[in-house]
Amino acid sequence: MVIGGGAGGLTVASGAASLGATVALIEKNSELGGDCLHYGCVPSKAFIAAAKEVHQAQRAAEQFGFELNGKPDFSTAMKRVKDAIAHIQVHDSKERFTKLGVSIYHGEGTFKDKHHVVINNREIIKGKKIVIATGSRPNVPPIEGLKEVKFLTNESIFDLKNKPDRLLVIGGGPIGLEMAQSFARFGSEVTVAEAGPTIFGREDEDMIPIIKKELEKEISILYNAMTKKVEANAKGEKVVTIKQNNELKTYTFDEIIVSAGRKNNIEKLGLENIGVDVDKGAIVVNDYLQTSISNIYAIGDINGNFPFTHAAGMEGKVVVRNAVFGIKGKVNYDHTPWVTYTDPEVYHLGLTEQDAKDKYGEEFRTYKVAMNDVDRFIADRNNVGLLKVITKKNGHILGAHAVGKNASDWMQEIVMAKTNGLKIGSISNVIHPYPTHAAIVQQTADLYWREKLFNGSIPTITKKYIKWFR
Numbered sequence: 001m002v003i004g005g006g007a008g009g010l011t012v013a014s015g016a017a018s019l020g021a022t023v024a025l026i027e028k029n030s031e032l033g034g035d036c037l038h039y040g041c042v043p044s045k046a047f048i049a050a051a052k053e054v055h056q057a058q059r060a061a062e063q064f065g066f067e068l069n070g071k072p073d074f075s076t077a078m079k080r081v082k083d084a085i086a087h088i089q090v091h092d093s094k095e096r097f098t099k100l101g102v103s104i105y106h107g108e109g110t111f112k113d114k115h116h117v118v119i120n121n122r123e124i125i126k127g128k129k130i131v132i133a134t135g136s137r138p139n140v141p142p143i144e145g146l147k148e149v150k151f152l153t154n155e156s157i158f159d160l161k162n163k164p165d166r167l168l169v170i171g172g173g174p175i176g177l178e179m180a181q182s183f184a185r186f187g188s189e190v191t192v193a194e195a196g197p198t199i200f201g202r203e204d205e206d207m208i209p210i211i212k213k214e215l216e217k218e219i220s221i222l223y224n225a226m227t228k229k230v231e232a233n234a235k236g237e238k239v240v241t242i243k244q245n246n247e248l249k250t251y252t253f254d255e256i257i258v259s260a261g262r263k264n265n266i267e268k269l270g271l272e273n274i275g276v277d278v279d280k281g282a283i284v285v286n287d288y289l290q291t292s293i294s295n296i297y298a299i300g301d302i303n304g305n306f307p308f309t310h311a312a313g314m315e316g317k318v319v320v321r322n323a324v325f326g327i328k329g330k331v332n333y334d335h336t337p338w339v340t341y342t343d344p345e346v347y348h349l350g351l352t353e354q355d356a357k358d359k360y361g362e363e364f365r366t367y368k369v370a371m372n373d374v375d376r377f378i379a380d381r382n383n384v385g386l387l388k389v390i391t392k393k394n395g396h397i398l399g400a401h402a403v404g405k406n407a408s409d410w411m412q413e414i415v416m417a418k419t420n421g422l423k424i425g426s427i428s429n430v431i432h433p434y435p436t437h438a439a440i441v442q443q444t445a446d447l448y449w450r451e452k453l454f455n456g457s458i459p460t461i462t463k464k465y466i467k468w469f470r
Contacts, residue, residue, distance in 0.1 A: 001117060001127030002026065003109040003269070006034020007309045008300035009133035010092060011316030016324050017100040024125055025102050026109040026117065033092040035135050036309040037085060039155045044178060046084040047158065048341055050077035051182035055343070058185075063381075072186055074163040081158050110270035114293050118270075129295050129323040132269065132283060133312070136262040136301035141170070144229040149238055151230075151256040154179075164188050164255035168240055170227050172199040174340040176259030177215060181342055184218045191251065193225040193242055200340070204352040204401040206368070206388055211346050211403050214384060230256065264302050280304070287330040288322050289315055297323060306333050335419040339408040344385050347407040349415055350399030356390050364398060365391050367424065367447040369440050371404050376435035380405070387440050389414065395423030395448055410438040424448045 002009045002016075005027030017023045029038075036042060054072045061068045090096075094104055107120035118124050138153035140146065152160070154175055163186050169176045172194030184190045192199075199221065200208050215221065222244055229241040238253045264281050277284040277292040282304025289297045297319045300312035314336065321329045337349040356364040371377040371385040385404030391397050397418040402411055417427055427445035432438055 001125065001130045002133060003117065003130065004034065004133035004135060004265075004300070004302075005029070005032040005092075005104075006133060006135045006300065006312065007036050008135075008312030008316045009034070009131065010097070011313045012131050012133065012299070012319050012323075013097060013102050014100055015317065015320040017097075017102050019320070019324055021324050023102045024105060024127065025097065026105045026107065026119060026125075028106070028108050030106065031089060031092075032094060032097065032104075033089060035137070035154075037088060037092060039158070040175075041309050042084055042088055043081045043158045044154070044175070045341060046081045047077055048178060048182050048343075050080050051185035052343055055185040074186055075161065077186065078158060078160065108268050110268060111274045111276075112270070114274050114295060129297070131316075131319055131323065132291075132296065132298040132302055133300050133316070134265040134269065134302055136264045136307065138258060139261040139263040140258055141227075141260045143170075143227050145231045146227075146256075146258070149230055149232045149256070151238075151258050153258050157257060160255075164253070166253045167191070167255050167257065168193060168227075168238070168251065168253040169257045169259055171259035171261065172196070172221060173259055173261065176257065178341050179257060179259065180219045181215060190219040191253070192219055192221045193227050194221060194223055195226055197223055200346060203346060203348055204388060204399070205354060206386060207346060207401050207403045210384065210386060211342065211344065214344060215342060262301060262307065264304070266302065288328060289319050289331055290322075305331075306336060308336075308338050311336055335415060337411070337415055341408070344404050345402075345407040347400075347402040347404075347411045349401065349411065350397070350418065351390055352399060352401065353388070353390055356398055360392070360398075363393055365393060365395075365448075365451070367391070367444050367451075369444045369447070371440065374435075374437070374440045374443060376437050376439060377405065379435060387411075387444050389424055389444050391424050391448070395425050396421065397424055404437075404440075406437060410436075410441060413438060413441050425452070 001024045002013045003026045005025055010032060013023050013025045097104060105119050109117045109119055112118050116124055116126050138155060167183050167188045167190045169180045169192045172192050176192060180190045180192050198208060200211055225242050225244040227240060228243050231239050233239050238256050240251050240253060242249055242251060266281060271278060274293060283291055283298040283302050285291055285298050285303045289299055291298050299315035299319055301307045315331055318329050318331050321327050337347060340346040353366060366388060368386060368388045372383040377383040382405045387402045390399040400414040413427060424445050425448045427441055428449050432442045
């Protein structure tokens with residue numbers, strides 16, 4: 001039995017059914033696909049792509065000396081969002097899963113005991129193994145007056161009919177910044193209120209100044225800013241009081257996007273009925289993704305380990321192996337990257353340099369190449385960014401980080417190498433067509449060999465050998 005029809009739940013349901021298990025899937029919404037398809041990854045990337053096209057057109061006009069007339073049609077962008085969802089919905093359709101043999105139940109699932117779940121307080125179904133994959137929802141902070149005015153989250157933002165002229169984004173996390181930049185490119189005046197002293201706090205220290213500088217060209221970011229109060233004036237505008245550095249200031253906006261983290265969908269599961277351990281709103285799991293009750297598993301956002309769609313899919317595969325076949329396999333996030341889809345993109349894999357210092361002291365190496373040293377980025381006139389690879393002294397990859405155009409694509413070569421235990425130098429031997437963006441990865445790998453070949457004892461030995469050979 002699977003509770004939740006999002007990315008993780010659908011991976012388990014399709015995998016288990018394809019392998020011959022009898023599968024029941026419980027989903028509270030009318031359609032499958034979860035937050036990622038309907039409110040998250042898919043619609044946001046469609047909107048980001050539309051905003052990027054508008055931005056590129058504006059840049060081209062400036063650089064080539066022609067004029068653009070009119071304003072971008074915001075409704076066209078929203079239509080593209082809906083079209084993307086509809087197109088992908090086919091792959092997550094109820095019909096597809098029914099054909100796989102999955103029995104679909106619509107409603108809220110609540111545990112009666114460790115093998116029985118009640119759906120909508122009416123129907124009871126039994127499962128030998130049960131997987132919880134109910135995901136998360138936007139967290140709404142306790143800001144005075146916020147709930148009394150209309151505000152947006154990722155679950156409602158793509159229903160907007162008109163572009164807001166003045167937009168406040170509460171929270172400078174990945175979702176908030178992606179949306180802030182995209183709305184700015186459609187002409188909104190965007191302010192981000194970030195409670196912390198910086199943005200991208202989980203990223204490598206060399207990445208943060210680059211992406212901050214680029215984003216601050218398009219949006220206004222208030223750091224150490226706490227949103228204290230929201231109220232509507234006679235015009236229907238949102239009057240917001242923000243405390244920054246012990247000073248209260250009042251701003252007026254047309255719309256507010258709340259992007260202040262996520263809250264797990266845990267309350268209606270009835271976990272207290274069966275004694276599943278929960279810590280800080282997340283279901284506690286072991287390395288096999290089992291909860292404190294061994295026949296019940298938890299994957300995706302709900303377990304608090306790695307809250308990304310691709311991680312939920314990976315966890316789903318682990319659970320199919322463990323629950324369906326009983327072949328014990330541990331979950332491993334060491335080779336799982338994440339990306340923030342701002343422009344430029346920010347890519348994160350493994351340890352940061354500070355992480356490496358904490359774990360290995362001085363026993364590691366870093367290799368860095370800037371975009372403006374790579375021919376293809378220069379030719380594209382899009383050469384802002386950096387690639388940094390962190391390795392053990394023997395060249396095994398500990399982490400890799402990048403800021404740059406389409407980093408989510410060309411960084412995958414490093415993920416492949418790290419996953420398979422290859423040294424960074426192995427990428428140096430891979431032939432890359434010239435000129436490509438991925439050449440930055442090869443150039444970084446070349447630095448490893450330069451260090452090995454031209455430092456230490458090797459140059460002395462080769463010099464003597466060449467002299468003797470001649």
